[in-house]
Amino acid sequence: MNAEQRGEEANRVLQEPLLKEAFKVVREKRVLSLEDVAIGDTSTMQALTLSLQVLKNIEGYLKAAVRDGEFEANKRLSDAELEALRGKRINW
Numbered sequence: 001m002n003a004e005q006r007g008e009e010a011n012r013v014l015q016e017p018l019l020k021e022a023f024k025v026v027r028e029k030r031v032l033s034l035e036d037v038a039i040g041d042t043s044t045m046q047a048l049t050l051s052l053q054v055l056k057n058i059e060g061y062l063k064a065a066v067r068d069g070e071f072e073a074n075k076r077l078s079d080a081e082l083e084a085l086r087g088k089r090i091n092w
Helices: 004-015 017-036 041-087
Strands: none
Touching: 004 017, 004 041, 017 041
C-alpha cells in the first residue's frame, strides 16, 4: 500500500462514526477519572495520563497518514504537470 492509499484508508477510518465516538467517550472517561483521582495517587494519575497520550498518538498517527497521502497526491499531480510542460517552448 502506497502513501496515497494509506492516506485514503486513514481518512476513511477517521470518518467512521463508531471510531469517532470511541475516541470521544474514552477521552472523556479518562479525563473524568483523572479529575477524581486522589492527590497522592500518582501511579493512577500516571496511568490515566499515559492512556490519554496513547489515544492522542493513535489519532495523530492516522491524521499524519492522511496528510502524507495528500502530500503524495499533490506531488504526483505536480510531477504530471511538469511532465506535460516538458518539451514545450516558452515564448519570452
